[in-house]
Amino acid sequence: MRLLIADDHVMVRDGLRPFLLELGKNVDVYEAGTFGEVLEVLSSVSDIRLLLLDMRMPGMDGPAGIRMIRERFPTLPIAVLSSVTDRRTILTTLAQGVSGFIPKRLSAQAMVSALRLIIAGERYVPAALIEEDRASMAENDGPERNLTTREREILDLLREGLSNKLIARRLNVSEVTIKSHLCHVFRKLGVQNRVQAARFAAGM
Known part of the structure; x- marks a missing residue:
């Protein structure tokens, strides 16, 4: 050979x-x-x-x-x-x-x-x-795959128990911007509030 x-x-x-x-x-x-x-x-x-x-x-x-x-x-x-x-x-x-x-x-x-x-x-x-x-397939398998990078960041901070004000301060944006992002996050994940979103994030 x-x-x-x-x-x-x-x-x-x-x-x-x-x-x-x-x-x-x-x-x-x-x-x-x-x-x-x-x-x-x-x-x-x-x-x-x-x-x-x-x-x-x-x-x-x-x-x-x-x-x-x-x-x-x-x-x-x-x-x-x-x-x-x-x-x-x-x-x-x-x-x-x-x-x-x-x-x-x-x-x-x-x-x-x-x-x-x-x-x-x-x-x-x-x-x-x-x-x-x-790993990429696992990460993209589920409703969270539709989240933007910023929405994922906010969801991670939400999981840590931070308030909208603290999240806004951490990301150097306005609290109104955080609220707007959270509305999109709730809709994409199919949840109604922060508690449900945090629970969802904990299982990701």
Whole structure:
């Protein structure tokens, strides 16, 4: 089985090599330090089973680089290896059709497991992203999903037992503004008064 590690840091490639050798029998690991070398290896070596690709190597133009590889080698599984793990980067990368996004901070054993999954034809998504999605779904599941950011702030302060005057002082707005916001909060939550709203907030 032939694999290609593409990372501009020799230490990263050397560090990953022993773990990649665990992925199967007769594993051959090829290396590339630039995007140009990636294309060269892929063009000259047949039957590469997996490309482990660094997003920030010389010549690599992020998603555009991935699209170029996908156009030239449409059946090649690509696992992106990155130290940048914010949600937007992960989703943008996955949208390019890669088989997985692997954070560099992932433990060696977890990385091997992720790569086994990808080689088997599955897709790997970081657990942190899945948990974030679950948390977001839980947060948005219910009448409170319709509240604005300001209304949520007021509801939180209401739950703390603050009066309209104290809430207004805390948020540096007028008491009339707080009363107006509370009317909207009551309507969206389907409650009649402050007590019911506070009880609802306590169960959120």
